[in-house]
Amino acid sequence: MLDAPVMRAASLDMPYPFSTILEEYMVLNSAKVEATLRKLAEF
Numbered sequence: 001m002l003d004a005p006v007m008r009a010a011s012l013d014m015p016y017p018f019s020t021i022l023e024e025y026m027v028l029n030s031a032k033v034e035a036t037l038r039k040l041a042e043f
Contacts, residue, residue: 007036007039007040009032009033011026011027012026014026
């Protein structure tokens with residue numbers, strides 16, 4: 001049995017944008033992974 005909920009750290013499920021601003025929002029980066037791991041560590 002899992003102690004914490006399953007969490008997903010991945011790029012958003014959407015078509016790849018042409019805008020670099022939207023691209024930075026959509027693509028997975030180290031800050032998003034770190035935030036997910038910190039939430040998971042709280043359990």
